[in-house]
Amino acid sequence: MRRPLVAGNWKLHKTIAEAVALADELKEGIADVTDVDIVVAPVFTALAAVGKALEGSSIALAGQNCYPEAKGAFTGEVSPSLLKDAGCRYVIVGHSERRRIFTESDAFINLKVKAVTAEGLNAILCVGETLEERNDEKTFDILTDQIKNGLQGISAEMMRQVIIAYEPVWAIGTGRNATPAQAQEVHCFLRRLLGEICGANTADQLRILYGGSVKADNADELLSQRDIDGALVGGASLRAADFLPIVRHRLK
Ligand code: PGA
Secondary structure (H helix, E strand, C coil): CCCCEEEEECCCCCCHHHHHHHHHHHHHHCCCCCCCEEEEECCHHHHHHHHHHCCCCCEEEEECCCCCCCCCCCCCCCCHHHHHHCCEEEEEECCHHHHHHCCCCHHHHHHHHHHHHHCCCEEEEEECCCHHHHHCCCHHHHHHHHHHHHCCCCCCCHHHHEEEEECCHHHCCCCCCCCHHHHHHHHHHHHHHHHHHHCHHHHHHCCEEEECCCCHHHHHHHHCCCCCCEEEECHHHCCHHHHHHHHCCCCC
8 A cells, every 4th residue: 555665865975976877777777666666865966967867767866954944044055945956856854863963853853844845845754763762761752752843733734745764773874773573663653653643544654664774685574564664775775786676675
């Protein structure tokens, strides 16, 4: 019922030429894939060139971040409308690296979700607990705060443009993924929580991605879980040989 989505977050990697080369490889490698939404998020400077390279393919473009104002004196920032102008259909919002390194709050992230959806783009809202929070049995409290505050004031209608990515911080870039059971437990919790916020029907249709050390050899098991609707992939999205098998995970 929910169409799987696999997104590659290229983070701060690749020159324009390298990004275009990877886009070319992906475009060729997924030509026959029709049952998965595929998204890539290059650095801002490569967006337009990658968008051009992906023309004629089903791979969509995403920004890795945005600022929640359309224009103005905000040196160094990029707005959702400019991301749209560069060819993006998605924007990643609230990634744990932005929360931690750039001290982004739930309230600020909420403004971004609003700005992104108001522009007609899809927001991929990332949530996740740290290892310390998990060990202290605070996982569900932390996620409840991140979801409730991050989605404050978002209508059920706007929720159609929201995708949630559950990314336990301890699993990002560590090679240590959540087990399928651990991830499914959280995804199931998130879907119930989202049901309370926006109604069971909307929550049923909402895609919840798992992120954190997703690789070709664990994708099948993770993505076959009932409430896991795809993946947000970092390290393994930087090479076509690693990313394509994840896109081609065995569908449920
Ligand atoms: P990873 O990163 O796949 O390298 O763990 C995931 C992410 O940060 O989105």
